Amino acid sequence: MRCIKGIFLLCGMWLSLSAVAQEEMTFRTELNKTRYQSLVEELRCPKCQNQNLADSGSGIAVDLREQVYQMIEQGKTDQEIVDYMVARYGEFVLYRPQHSTATFLLWYGPFILLGIGLLAFIFVVMTNRKRQGRAL
């Protein structure tokens, strides 16, 4: 099932930029490095099939990584960086969708289901106990 379309080709063709970013980034603090790594993993490359900024080799991903790096080093907060990206590329770039009424079911649906499931569990066990009582 894992037929992989030429993602590299696709991303590469779209933006076969000549400029190659310096991958080795030096951060002012260790915290900044950690923040950078988690941000580029949670942001989606807007032009690729389904890859985050960290994994993608496409030109736009390289640019956006650089942008994240710059903003972190300028002392911007994570929220400011996320807002910056959303203002330009839309909510699509967030692998962690923002909490809103439209995503309420996404975020809380599983826990609501869990609640319903546990209630059903209690219900089934209780009715069984009653039946057992009658049988005795």
Added chain:
Amino acid sequence: MRKLLFFIPLAVFLILGVVLYLQLGKDTQYMPSVLVGKKVPAFTLVSLQDDQVYTHQDLPTAPYLINFWGTWCPACHVEHPFLMALADSGVTIIGIDYKDKKDLAEQWLEQKGNPYQIVLMDEMGRFGMDMGVTGAPETFVVDGSGVVVYRHQGVVNAENWPDIKGYMK
């Protein structure tokens, strides 16, 4: 009552089926721009031809196109003749030479002709990022009041131009 419970899975499945049906055939690559309905972001860019500094206040006041291109981009070669035809028919196009080299761009326009009213250089891609550009070519339709009304990713051609033209009001 108990009988109805057994219909729940079927009902859920049918709703899901409708959603899947609606999504069939949609272009999953299509990405609506966040900028639609907003003013063109502020910029200060240098023009390719005369080294003048332009800002967003120098943009036209009638509907026009902003076209991102670059000499490194194969699809831009394909698109170029059509842009020439558009310019000939009186469409105003602002070109953004995106992440490119000045001499290559000058050479390109000299050889292939220049469909653009102004060509601004975005060497670092900063303006491109502000416009949410992910590659080239990309074309934006801007209305008379300076608000972005449409974004098209990929080559503009005779096939999709009628759609794009519809936004130029």
Added chain:
Amino acid sequence: MFPEIGQFSLILSLFFALSLAFLPLIGYRKGNRFLLQSAQPLTFIMSALVLVSFVILSASFLMDDFSVLYVSQNSNSQLPVWYKFSALWGGHEGSLLLWVLVLSGWCSAVAIKVRTLPEDVGPVVLSVLGMICVGFLSFLLFTSSPFARLLPDVPADGGDLNPLLQDFGLIVHPPVLYMGYVGFSVAFAFAVAALITGNLNASWARWVRPWTAAAWAFLTLGITLGSWWAYYELGWGGWWFWDPVENASFMPWLAGTALLHSLAVTEKRGVFKSWTVLLAIFTFSLSLLGAFLVRSGVLTSVHSFAADPTRGMFILALLVVFVGGSLLLYAIRAAEVRSSVSFGATGREAWLLLNNILLTVLTLTVLLGTLYPLIFDALGLGKISVGAPYFNSVFTPIALLLIVFMAVGPLSKWHHTPFNVIFKVCSVAAVVAVLSAGLVVYCYEFGFTVWLSLAVAFWGVCLSFTDWFGKVSAGAKGIIPRARQLPRNYYGMLLAHLGMVVTLVGIVLVSVNSQESMLRLSPGDRARVAGYEFHFDQMEQVKGPNYVASKGQFTAYYANKVVAVLHPEKRFFTTRQQVMTEAALDAGFTRDLYVSLGERLDDSAWGVRIYVKSFVRWIWLGGLMMMAGGLLAALDKRYRKRTRG
């Protein structure tokens, strides 16, 4: 000439599938023994015909018959011979033929065993399988025939197989994965047959169990192989991306796991019957949904087939017919099913019910996360992405809860377990687990979540061994004879549960204790990553059968001793003009060294990614243990009982 025979043989097999879908059912209605008994030979003939066309297509690939469109698109004369064979399932049409072949294989397996079933049940099961075959054979024939020809303009050479697929992974992963996916059709067919005949009892569950266990084992192995393949092939060291296509295989696995457990209760105690049937339908539906998501182009994924809405339409139609039809049948017939057995709140039934509820919630969570962007878009709310961060924060806590209960379940007894027995064992295990996990976390300075997860893992190990020890030490005989006496089924369960724990440990440690560096290196440079020193020795140009490559040589040192020499490559495939990264890795029990070449930065310098991944092998080791557990359970002696007179 041969491809036409292949096509013709597929058409014939469609006719036999149609007969299989109807004749035995008519026989069942009319009580006609002859029609009922036709099911077995019809199945064999249908399967043989599918096999014939599969062999013909393989031959077309091996003989470089580029007059066949599909061969010309997916193969090339320069391609190494083993990839020529596996290129058969490198694209949509061929992989669908593989799907049909696997399906007919399962049908034949059921047909061989049909005599172990009552005379009026086996043929109905085969009939339902026949209907599924009709669906997939017509999908293959009407929308995606692999035998279409390019005549008279036969291309001189083929377009080549996608370089990403020119790998050992392609040879093994799809067939095994399909064995799992498609295998759940058997459970589905049994469920529908039970709804049709009304024959739904404990022996029904005993017939389905080994089939489900076998399919589950294959799916487990298939997912494990896929994860391992993506890890070394995609070049960025990830092993699971929560990509829609991966989720498409994960959902049937979760539902199938629930089915496996619920079948145990139905077999032993005769309860949860209608729930078990629903789960069988649900599992199969998720397999079909997976096929839809992967082949219809409604989702973007790192690994999807070329999108085509007509194919999507066809699978959607199949979904509506099979899933809609069976759910309708379920809605009408299941209300009649009632179970009279009762159980207590501490009985094993209750634990397994809890297991089923949690697994169902987990399945629905993955389903929700996978489909939410689609629903969002369909409602015109815009485009969103649901990725790893979402699943990590929603799926993981519920999954941990499941593993906590997983360990307790086996200790319980059917009907009723004395509460103080469980309580005593569990409290000891809890203390041991929390303290030992705490010790690890303290020594290595991990965080709270690691502590929690490791405690769950240790808890699982403690309780599994306690359970085993309790079983072998009771009674008069010695430990070893008693250990031998325990059924395979039990060891299968034990192995699968321990496998789950091993995978959990792997996941936790690889995510918190791995180091990665993206560096700019030239030959002669050295880099330090996680205590290892990597020396970039040299770069050379090499030539492969159908590519040229820049091949680097890295020597890894630990404490000034050479531990590994690694050769990552950047390959350029000449036919497709495509560049591929071939990562190099040194696998180890507690850590992997992983080097992958990025872009060439200037004349000598390269962007190089170096990872040291701890315990990553454990993820797949656990998967293998689970698979072995599933097979053991499928091969339990109980299921290989006498054939009918």
